[in-house]
Amino acid sequence: MSTASDADDDQTGRFVRQPNGRIRPLSPHLQIWRWHITMLASILFRMTIGAASVGAILVIGWLGALAFGPEAHAGVMAFMGSPLGLLIGFGLTLVMFSFILNGGRHLVQDTGAALEIAPANLLSHLSVWGPVVLTVLFWVVLFAAGKVSL
């Protein structure tokens, strides 16, 4: 418990005077925290939601191209086969695997399971790095099967 006398001669900036006049230790803010893998997994899931929203629009665009007929479809396929298109495709699959694995982690932890440090770290590592591994494998097999080429 810090008292006013702790802070009166404080030169470190560790204390602040609150609006109610009380002296309190300054809360650490974002840049103070060491990055934990659990924190990264949590933030990445929120980013995945954002990226998946954009991805959904792209997939619906592909559905639309099919529904608008062969010419529209050929145009979209020509773009998706270009280096930029393939990069977008790679990003889409990364988001897909990230959604599945990180969503799986979220579901498990929502039941109250795997919240201790070791299993939480393990699940977070799986949901952060697993999608990268799966996406690279997915594209290696796509190239090997001759479904895409550069």
Add this chain to the structure above:
Amino acid sequence: MSGYAQYKNRVKISERYGAREWVVERVALLLLMPLGVWAAFSAFTLTGADYDTATAWFASPFNAVLLGVTAVVFLGYISLAWKVIIEDYIHRPGNKALLIGLSNLIFLVLAATSIFFITRLALGSAPLPAGFGA
């Protein structure tokens, strides 16, 4: 909110829609796990597919129905996720309601568009804009 707070096993029961929404989010995410794996396999099948191969894929009712279900559950889940994100960062009631309404509208339109396209592809309808004045 009016009325007495109600308790179950000494835990306060949600007075409004929070608990139901929480359950809907979890059920939707649970459904999306197998649907996601199926979508990954379908993405592999359809990558690089030409027009005839892709339309043949949609002619299978199994694929068309499952893709429709995936689209609706996924977009529903994403809209709830955006609601949570907006509620976390926007605290002015008017702005919050406006943004949540806007995001719900966008995802409703996206879901309707997906179902429209998937239905046409499943039925093998003529390419658009056939039937719309063209």
